[in-house]
Amino acid sequence: EPEVTQTPSHQVTQMGQEVILRCVPISNHLYFYWYRQILGQKVEFLVSFYNNEISEKSEIFDDQFSVERPDGSNFTLKIRSTKLEDSAMYFCASSEGAGTYEQYFGPGTRLTVT
């Protein structure tokens, strides 16, 4: 069964450093998403991406964040200058369509900022 994959599974970085989290969505899916989950808290929407552009973003997704689909398969989330409060699990998700289609989540990348 096709699945969303994410790399790395765990990333440790120092405050102020740039990180890139990588995702490979399910191949025939058209919509891509990033969510984050601070330890013990709920999952929060960051951004959605469709047709090579951001279609929706939350207030969390400020100028420090960017997303890119550099080729036909990868979908990346970049954090330019990490802060301690960026420590969280970051989930990538994809869906075949909008609306009623469920989003398939990847296993997540745990980001630890020290």
Added chain:
Amino acid sequence: AQKITQTQPGMFVQEKEAVTLDCTYDTSDQSYGLFWYKQPSSGEMIFLIYQGSYDEQNATEGRYSLNFQKARKSANLVISASQLGDSAMYFCAMRESLNTGNQFYFGTGTSLTVIP
């Protein structure tokens, strides 16, 4: 106001019994979707069941069913015949404006423990 409210931070159920996990939602949209996801201790998010706002029948998927009460804005998940592997966090989520919106709003989750 919270879009999704899950008032049970933790629940316990005896193996083979049924359990109901509560979820209420807040939206002024007519067209929306409600989803339940399971998050085991390993961390991944697993889709369980979907209910559309216009669906007249309650959704069912195997041992999972969704008790959808539109007037009360509730979408409770019912797990029948609980198994030890059902122990996990369960998140209720909503997508508004099904024709245009992409964002999922998640609740704070309910931690379910199945007791042998």
